[in-house]
Structure formats: structure tokens, C-alpha cells
Amino acid sequence: MAFNKRIKIKALLQGEVTGTTQTLMGWVRTKRSNKNVTFIALNDGSCIQNYQIVADPQTISEELLKQVSTGACILVTGSVVESQGSGQATELHAESLQVLGQADPEKFPLQPKKHSLEFLREIAHLRMRTNTFGAVFRVRHALAYAVHKYFNDKGFFYIHTPIITASDAEGAGETFKVTTLDLKNPPLTEEGHINYKEDFFERETNLTVSGQLEGELAALALSEIYTFGPTFRAENSNTTRHLAEFWMIEPEMAFYDAEDNADLAEDFLKYVIAYALEHCADDLAFLDQRAAEEEKTKKAEQRSELGLLDRLRMVVEHRFERLTYTEAIEILKQSKPNKKKKFQYLVEDWGVDLQSEHERYLVEKHFQKPVILTDYPKEIKAFYMRQNEDGKTVAAMDILFPGIGEIVGGSQREERLDKLTQRMEEMHIPTEEMWWYLDTRRFGSTPHAGFGLGFERLVLFVTGMSNIRDVIAFPRTPGNAEF
Amino acid sequence: MAFNKRIKIKALLQGEVTGTTQTLMGWVRTKRSNKNVTFIALNDGSCIQNYQIVADPQTISEELLKQVSTGACILVTGSVVESQGSGQATELHAESLQVLGQADPEKFPLQPKKHSLEFLREIAHLRMRTNTFGAVFRVRHALAYAVHKYFNDKGFFYIHTPIITASDAEGAGETFKVTTLDLKNPPLTEEGHINYKEDFFERETNLTVSGQLEGELAALALSEIYTFGPTFRAENSNTTRHLAEFWMIEPEMAFYDAEDNADLAEDFLKYVIAYALEHCADDLAFLDQRAAEEEKTKKAEQRSELGLLDRLRMVVEHRFERLTYTEAIEILKQSKPNKKKKFQYLVEDWGVDLQSEHERYLVEKHFQKPVILTDYPKEIKAFYMRQNEDGKTVAAMDILFPGIGEIVGGSQREERLDKLTQRMEEMHIPTEEMWWYLDTRRFGSTPHAGFGLGFERLVLFVTGMSNIRDVIAFPRTPGNAEF
Numbered sequence: 001m002a003f004n005k006r007i008k009i010k011a012l013l014q015g016e017v018t019g020t021t022q023t024l025m026g027w028v029r030t031k032r033s034n035k036n037v038t039f040i041a042l043n044d045g046s047c048i049q050n051y052q053i054v055a056d057p058q059t060i061s062e063e064l065l066k067q068v069s070t071g072a073c074i075l076v077t078g079s080v081v082e083s084q085g086s087g088q089a090t091e092l093h094a095e096s097l098q099v100l101g102q103a104d105p106e107k108f109p110l111q112p113k114k115h116s117l118e119f120l121r122e123i124a125h126l127r128m129r130t131n132t133f134g135a136v137f138r139v140r141h142a143l144a145y146a147v148h149k150y151f152n153d154k155g156f157f158y159i160h161t162p163i164i165t166a167s168d169a170e171g172a173g174e175t176f177k178v179t180t181l182d183l184k185n186p187p188l189t190e191e192g193h194i195n196y197k198e199d200f201f202e203r204e205t206n207l208t209v210s211g212q213l214e215g216e217l218a219a220l221a222l223s224e225i226y227t228f229g230p231t232f233r234a235e236n237s238n239t240t241r242h243l244a245e246f247w248m249i250e251p252e253m254a255f256y257d258a259e260d261n262a263d264l265a266e267d268f269l270k271y272v273i274a275y276a277l278e279h280c281a282d283d284l285a286f287l288d289q290r291a292a293e294e295e296k297t298k299k300a301e302q303r304s305e306l307g308l309l310d311r312l313r314m315v316v317e318h319r320f321e322r323l324t325y326t327e328a329i330e331i332l333k334q335s336k337p338n339k340k341k342k343f344q345y346l347v348e349d350w351g352v353d354l355q356s357e358h359e360r361y362l363v364e365k366h367f368q369k370p371v372i373l374t375d376y377p378k379e380i381k382a383f384y385m386r387q388n389e390d391g392k393t394v395a396a397m398d399i400l401f402p403g404i405g406e407i408v409g410g411s412q413r414e415e416r417l418d419k420l421t422q423r424m425e426e427m428h429i430p431t432e433e434m435w436w437y438l439d440t441r442r443f444g445s446t447p448h449a450g451f452g453l454g455f456e457r458l459v460l461f462v463t464g465m466s467n468i469r470d471v472i473a474f475p476r477t478p479g480n481a482e483f
Numbered sequence: 484m485a486f487n488k489r490i491k492i493k494a495l496l497q498g499e500v501t502g503t504t505q506t507l508m509g510w511v512r513t514k515r516s517n518k519n520v521t522f523i524a525l526n527d528g529s530c531i532q533n534y535q536i537v538a539d540p541q542t543i544s545e546e547l548l549k550q551v552s553t554g555a556c557i558l559v560t561g562s563v564v565e566s567q568g569s570g571q572a573t574e575l576h577a578e579s580l581q582v583l584g585q586a587d588p589e590k591f592p593l594q595p596k597k598h599s600l601e602f603l604r605e606i607a608h609l610r611m612r613t614n615t616f617g618a619v620f621r622v623r624h625a626l627a628y629a630v631h632k633y634f635n636d637k638g639f640f641y642i643h644t645p646i647i648t649a650s651d652a653e654g655a656g657e658t659f660k661v662t663t664l665d666l667k668n669p670p671l672t673e674e675g676h677i678n679y680k681e682d683f684f685e686r687e688t689n690l691t692v693s694g695q696l697e698g699e700l701a702a703l704a705l706s707e708i709y710t711f712g713p714t715f716r717a718e719n720s721n722t723t724r725h726l727a728e729f730w731m732i733e734p735e736m737a738f739y740d741a742e743d744n745a746d747l748a749e750d751f752l753k754y755v756i757a758y759a760l761e762h763c764a765d766d767l768a769f770l771d772q773r774a775a776e777e778e779k780t781k782k783a784e785q786r787s788e789l790g791l792l793d794r795l796r797m798v799v800e801h802r803f804e805r806l807t808y809t810e811a812i813e814i815l816k817q818s819k820p821n822k823k824k825k826f827q828y829l830v831e832d833w834g835v836d837l838q839s840e841h842e843r844y845l846v847e848k849h850f851q852k853p854v855i856l857t858d859y860p861k862e863i864k865a866f867y868m869r870q871n872e873d874g875k876t877v878a879a880m881d882i883l884f885p886g887i888g889e890i891v892g893g894s895q896r897e898e899r900l901d902k903l904t905q906r907m908e909e910m911h912i913p914t915e916e917m918w919w920y921l922d923t924r925r926f927g928s929t930p931h932a933g934f935g936l937g938f939e940r941l942v943l944f945v946t947g948m949s950n951i952r953d954v955i956a957f958p959r960t961p962g963n964a965e966f
Contacts, residue, residue, distance in 0.1 A: 003740035025738045027927045045705035073927035101928030108926045125919040128704035141640040148631045157624040162957045163713045164728055166964045178659050180717045183669050183677050194666050201964040221611035222528035230646045234663045255508045257486035436608040436966050443591045444510045444556035445584030474645045481649045481684040483919050
């Protein structure tokens, strides 16, 4: 017999159901009683709001109500009536109540008080039952769905690029090895090296750092594609911005040049943020307030001038500022913090890589809106970026956001076989191993471009959380693979 | 200056654009010329159809047309006119043409002739430029999008469960190890074991075989969630049905029992297949014909009675047959192939696991429609499945499809702490390591259920392809991690 005969709280709040009998199921957030009546705040995860249950001890036994403590899961049936109290339009007057699962008040860690984010990270298996993390993961869902909807509506095809790969062509950093060899007694070759011929894939393999190169292969057949999958970095960085395992979105488009690429990236970012504003209004209102309270604990000079919702609307409503790296260097050289030596890294020469402090100065102080920086020196960018006519720069683009810094990195790709091969040789990238990548420049090559977006950085920006470990369900960082 | 000023062929075929001037970009499939005119069949990946370009040597130089060979990428501008020929309603009369990238006819491997699927697998970086693989990957995209749309519309939240994990709790088979240790000189403990304290995560880690357990944690906070991510099996199986890396969809729902679970799974499968029928009509018509031709090469007794489109409609239009394992065993015992000893594994005793031949008999011969088998013996199912009152069976469910066999496996989950702990101990599953999983039964437990769907099996079923390596862009199998 089907058990799932309930209405979700989200539907209950939206519907015209006053006067009807309904069944709710969910987890008790709080309970308070007086002599005459017990009020239960119930949450079922469908939305940030709790729903008020009113239980009369004449109808629901005291013995049963004793088991109704914070964290318990209950099933309650009753009539939906207009609420006498403030704070809710309607409430449910319980006619029957069943405790599905108790939560011993002595042991249940999520008692109704303020918990630190650090503590909640240690109980990541339960933290989604809090207001903050419920909101974060509902917003994360909405953003993920918006990504798929945006690209699908535009005729892009979703490609699953491989997770296990034999190439570290991007050279983007340290990779995780993937193996089935016996680590204690690995097979060796006659020369004493590990004999990868005996490994599962008969070669050395690692976890992917990017699906871009395979994405390009697909774009040069299907025109416009995107990836959305996990990527990995084995960097030993214990910061609030790094994860060893994170999700990336990488669109690749045939027939796009650098300008088309920037247009798409800007339109895409605005779409997904506007989608969250529209579909997660209640969760974002809660997170806006949470972020405002967190701001108060900071020193005055570290506080954001804009609130969370203000920042989101600012991105959606303004055209992103576009300028070249060369122009940015001039601005930075002339800037107050550079002249007064307030930057940790002073900007003196063309060619240096920009630090986070420089990016934030441009976005937060100078332009006060998102910035698209283009045409970086080729020495600080990857081999596959298209070389500009000046011989010095490549058609790269980074999009910088307030508070976050780089949120998107992309480029027009080098489609000319001779230029690409030459650059690979200069950068010691093995052209033989990459025969398949070069084949796309041999056969029917065309101008094309693409970009990558770290999904967790987007979720950070939209939720206003400050630690990236708080926007992915079960974060993977050095020393941490719990759950 | 923006380069992407083209119309996609899909839009061109749908729009009312006769009489307008348009720019197309794409790859040449074929070219044929007579003295007066050249016909180019152009494909841009947006749909299965090629678009006919008509080039008059008076307008487009012969020198240029020489470079227009199969596989070349071109940009062509001209007027859209009603076609004189059969096979297309309109065609483009070229006013200007630019070769974006040539494809040397001596070297380009995809000349217009029939290629074997084996050969195309070796050039997986180019195979998406063929009709078959273009269709397969457009259908794959549509199915992936339908998955997200189905769950989003129902209020489920998409959860990214971890890829790197320290638990192999499901015990689902061999796993890939993930490590940053030096394989040649791994650090050892005093006892001579590998010292995983020095590994990246300070413990032994592997690639996930399933996101279910983490999915349950999320469902017991947000009510209804789903995962859609890569999973891994290091089984040394070189078959047409196994991949080392594949994508799984795993919904988990609080407040669902076994019947709710089966209802959802049936509704979900019908939705995504109906979505593909509606949105991929042209690609599926092509694949239907392709499958029909492949059938002809088979022996009469191995041929399917239904064509591809017939099979898809059959699934959408029929209520799936539901019966228990025990009932299925009775049917199989009495079946002709069992009595005549035609089964490789004869069905004699209650308790045996069903083989593929038995599943196919039930679906293809006995019921001739999809079958949901429930209530399997607990000995052949995982520890987390809810124990039935009979003490012998669990609330498991497998959905069996024609041609594919098991496409979905799921169960109501054991929500009772004592029963779950007891079963884990019987099956030697370490309860201490799984403290977080058991916590959800300690605090606010509730009836819940879920299932898993191997995405590639769904794509196989819907595209009618026969080898699973042909429905994922870059397959990972023993000895194969190319691209």
C-alpha cells in the first residue's frame, strides 16, 4: 500500500487548501507547549519555511507528544485552518499524529541553537536539516537546473567527458592517480619502473582536471556542447576556496570567436543568477539576512558595501566591463594601492600574472561591477589559446566577480594546426600523445571557443557563503574524505 | 568582431525563411558536381539532416570548390530558395563561400562509405561527425535533460554525491584506488603496510560505486533528491554491456515505501522515453531504420519481433507487469525452456539469483512488456534493503526491459536501526565506519526508498545500439583509456 500520501509544505503554502484535511510528514524543528496546547514547527526540506502544527492534548496523547522532540520525524493529519497567531497565514490542527522516528534529545546534535559552520561540517550527514544548509542545497539545485535549461534551450548538447584519463594535457596541476595495482607489490618492468601494462587500463591513468579537450572534439561535430561533471586537483591547499573534487561546467562552441565567447559567458551568468533570484526568493532572502549578520562580525574595512541580494541584482542588471589585460595593467599601475604600496604584489611590468588582490581592486573598487579581462600574455596562459596577431598575447578571457575573483576562464581556441603544434612544442606538450586533439585541426578545423566555470564558485557567489566546503554536500579536501 | 552570425540547419529547416539571405557553417558530408553546378550536403550537428548547398561555378570559383571535400568545414552565404530536386523543401544558393578548414581526402578517415562500429570506436574523436553517432549523442542529451526536467518539475533536488570515497560499503565489486602516493616507493608503516596516513586524504580511498548512501542522507533532510553522476567498477569484463566508468541516476525519497518507489520508477522511465520520442523524432527515425538493417544481418531466431520505435512505444503505453520474485520463480520453473533444459542455468530452487536468460524470458516471451520484480530473497540482495515480515525476503525491486534485462534496481531502505545493524553484522559490514549512515536511523528515521538507473543502459535501449561503448563519448574499458 502506498505510504506517500502527504502534501509537501511548499505546496501547502502555495495552495488554496484552507478548510481541507491534509497529511504532512517531516522533521520537528521546535516544540513549545503551554497547558492547553502544543505548537510544533515542522520542516520537510521542500522549502525554508516551517509549518505550524497545533496539537491539543485532548486529541493527541501526552505520551505521544513526549516523543515529539527536535529532530524527530512525524506524520500528522489534520485540518488546515487560518492561523490566529502572527508569522503564518494557516496552520494544521492535528487530528492524528504518528512518530515515524524519534531523536533522543540527549544525543541528537542539532538542538535548536546556533551551531558553528565548522561543527556542522563535521556532521555533514545531518547539516542539510538546518535552515542554512537546506537553503544552500536548494539554491545549488536551482543553479544546476538553470545551467541545463540554459544550454538545452539554446540547442547545446550535454556531453559526458571522461573522468579517468591518460592525459594531463592541460598541465593544470597535480593529479590523482587511478590504479588497480597492488600498491604494496606493484609489478615492475625489467628496468625497474612500475609496469603499467598490468594496470587496469594498461597505462598510467589519473582523474581528469578538465573536460575541455574532449569537449572540443564534440563541439567540432555537434557545433555547441557543454560538459557538467566532476574535476579533480590534488593540490595540498587548505583554503576556503579550494576543493580536491569539484564540479565544472565547460561549454565549447564551434564557429565562436573571442567576442562570441564573452557574449555567451555574460548572458549565461546573468541567466542562471536571475533564475535563482526568481525561483529561490525565500531561500535567498534567508541567506541575505544570514550574510548580513556575518558581515557585522567583520572589521569595518572588510565589510562588503553591498548585501547579497544587491550583489546578485548588480550582476544581472549591469553590462560587464570589458577591457584587455594591457589596459588593466595600466589601471593597476596608476592605482592608489599600487602607488601607496598597499598591494602585497606591486604591479610594475607588463606580463605578470594578476593576483586576487588586483582582480578584486578592479572589480570592487575601480569598476564596481563584473569585469571581463581579455588578451592575456601568452606566457601565463595555456597552450590551446588562440594566438593574437601581436605575437605576444592570446585570445583568453577571465571573468571577475566581486568577492569571488575569477569565476570564468576561457578563450578562443587555436584552430590553426601549425600555430598550435609550434606552441605545444615550445611548451613541451607531447604532440604524439595528443594526435586526436590535433586531428580536429587537420580535418575540418574552424574558429571555436569555450570557457570553464567552477560550479562551487558560482554557488558561493549566489549563496553568500564564505567557505567552499559549505556549498558542496560532502567536501573533499586534504585529509578529508568522510561520508 | 563577432563571428557567429550563422543560422543552424535545424532552425533553417523549421523556419519560414524562403527568400531570405542566410549564412551557414558546417562540415561537408558529400559533394557532387556536373558541368553546370555543384551540390554540397552540409551538416552542422544541430540535427540529422544535411542541408543542400547549390554552388554555381560562375559565382564560386572552381579553385575554391576543389577544397570543398568530405570533412571540410565551410562558411557559405546565399539565398534560401525552394528546391527543384526531391529530398528537400529548400536549398541554399551560394553567393559566397569560405573554406574554414580543409580535410585532405587522402587522409581524412571518414569518407562517405559504410564504416564498422569497431573502426569508428578507434576514432571516437571523429565519430560524432557521422549520422549514427550524431543521432546517438543528440538522443543521449535529450534523455539527460529529460532526467533533470522530470525530477525538477516534481520538486526533487539534484545532489552531487562524492566521487572519491573512503567507503566501499555497498561491496558492489572491485574498485579503483585513488592515491597521490609514489607507487614506486610508497611510505610504509612500522609493520610494513602502506602508510595511508601520508596519502592525500590520510586514508585509503577509491572511486565511488554508487551515490546511494550519501543520497539517503540528503533525502532524510530534503525529502526527495536525485543524483546523476559517474560511478566506477574495476571489473575485468570485456562485454558489450560493461563499462569501467558509467553514469548513474539515483533518486532517494523519504516517505516512500516499496509501492511508491515502483510507481515513481515506472512513471519516470515512461516520461524520459516519451520525451525522447517527442524531441528526437528525426534521430530516432534514423536509428530505427539503422537497427532494422542490423537485425537483417542476424539469424532469424535472434531477431527482435519489434522494431526500435515499437519497443519504445510499448514501454510508454503499457502498465509494467508487477510480480514477486517468488511468483517469477514459479513461472520460470514451469516454463518451456526450463522443462526442455534450454536454459543454461535451470531454475529449480527458490533462492537462486535470476540470470539474464531468465529475465529475458519473463519480459520478452512470457509477459511481452516491462516487468517489475519485487521481494527478492534477502541473501542475494544488499544489506540496506528493508526486511519483509516473512523473514526471508526484502523489499527490493528490479525493473526488466526487453533486450536490456535489468534497467533499474532499487528497494525500500531499512529504516529500523536494530534490523539494519543486525543485517550489517550478519554481512560483516563495519558498523563503526558507517556511523553517519546509522545516525540517520538514530535521529528522525522514516520509511524511505530509492532506485538506481544505469544511464548508458537507458541510452542503449532508446537508441537501439547494441554495444554500450557506442553510447558514451569516450568509453573506459579494460585496456582502454584513449582520448
